[in-house]
Amino acid sequence: MKTPYSQLRRQMLSILGLGALTGGMGGAGSAWAQAAAAGKKPAAAGPGGANWRFLINEAVGGDTNSFVLTNRYRPAADFITAQLKGRPIVVEPMVDIKRFMAVAQGASKPEFVFGKSVNQLAKLVRDNGYQPVVRRADPYKAAFIVAKDSPIKTLTDAADAKVIMPDEFAATSAVALAELRRQKLGQIRVTxxxxxxxxxxxxxxxxxxxxxxxPTIAKKWVEDGGRVVAETQPVVNWSILAGPGLAADMVQQLRDALMAANPESAAVMASMGVKAWAKAERKDYLDLLDYTRE
Incomplete structure (x- = not known):
């Protein structure tokens, strides 16, 4: 009697160790998919069990392709594993800011986080025990732009103007609203x-x-003939955080490795679009939230 094709296929997959893939893309299957996206074999679980996790959020204006994002942050993940002699790391890109925060605040918190929506990262530091590792050395400032021929010269001229802002969860919007309050323009119309x-x-x-x-859009705006009439206060920029469960000495070891001037750390910075790292302090994030009143 001939063996049915479906049964034969399951037997072959089991022999090859790929049986988990027949049940969908959850668990081990998702790890396999991320490794395949990076053109690598799936990483085996490290000592003590499950892989470490590296949660990524590029904010609303970033790439949305999970394969692209996984590949982009793979060098950083491998660097962290090598420096800490730790477990293999699964890269988990999250485009939606609310979903990113829900995962970061969940019961099973990732060991590492990188994000560009720094006001959201600041909440993870203040409220959820995340440990600042490094931040982009240059501070973040949002810009208020107007057309070249606009009568608006300063923010005080904008009291009755319609102000356009990006996604309400974005750091750009949070610091802009903070600056409008600081300038006593809290009643301004925002879309x-x-x-x-x-x-x-x-x-x-x-x-x-x-x-x-x-700043990137503002620079291009000025190059095309537009004007910047004001900027927000400088605040902490893109950051890497360590999860609450990572030992303090490992956090310091990773910080030292990322800030070291060597080809490996330089390659990680280049892959993440960072020119230089600086030490991230808890106070940086608390100051940001004090500014934004979040």
């Missing part, structure tokens, strides 16, 4: 759009009199 590029388009088309964007 949120999803992407930073949309903000510039709204202002260019006249659908908003003033817009709030990140």
């Amino acid at each position: 949120h759009v999803r992407f930073q590029e949309e903000v510039a388009q709204f202002v260019k088309s006249g659908m908003g009199q003033i817009g709030v964007v990140n």
Whole structure:
């Protein structure tokens, strides 16, 4: 009697150690998918059991392709494992900020986090026991942009203007609202759009009199003839955090390794779009939340 094809296939997969893939992409299957995306064999679990996790959020304006993001942060994950002589790391990119926060705040917290929405990272430090490791050395400042011929010269001229901001969970919006409050312009009309590029388009088309964007968009805006009328206060920038369960000496060891001037750490910075790291202090994040009142 012939063996049915489906049964034969299951037997072959079992022999090859790939049986977990027949049950969907959860658990070991998702680890296999991430490793396949990076063109590597799936990492075996390290000493003590499960792999470590590296949760990534590039904020709303970043890439949305999980394969691209997994590949981008694979060098950083491998660097961390090598420096700490730890477990293999599974990279978990999360595009949606709310989902990113839900996972980071969940019962099973990742060992490492990298994010660009620094106001959200600050909440993880203040409320959930995450340990600051390093931050981008340059501070973050959002810019208020207007059209070249706009009558608005300063923020105080914008009291009755329609202000366009990106996603309400973005750090750009949080610090912009903080600056408007500081300037006693808390009653200003605000409209949120999803992407930073949309903000510039709204202002260019006249659908908003003033817009709030990140430094990259602001630079291009000025190069194209627009104006920046104000900036927010400088705050802590993109950061790597360690989970609550990571030992303090391991956090220090990782910080020293990332800040060391060597080809390995330079390659990690380049892959993450960072020019230089600086030591991240808990106070940096508390100061940011004091500014934004979050």
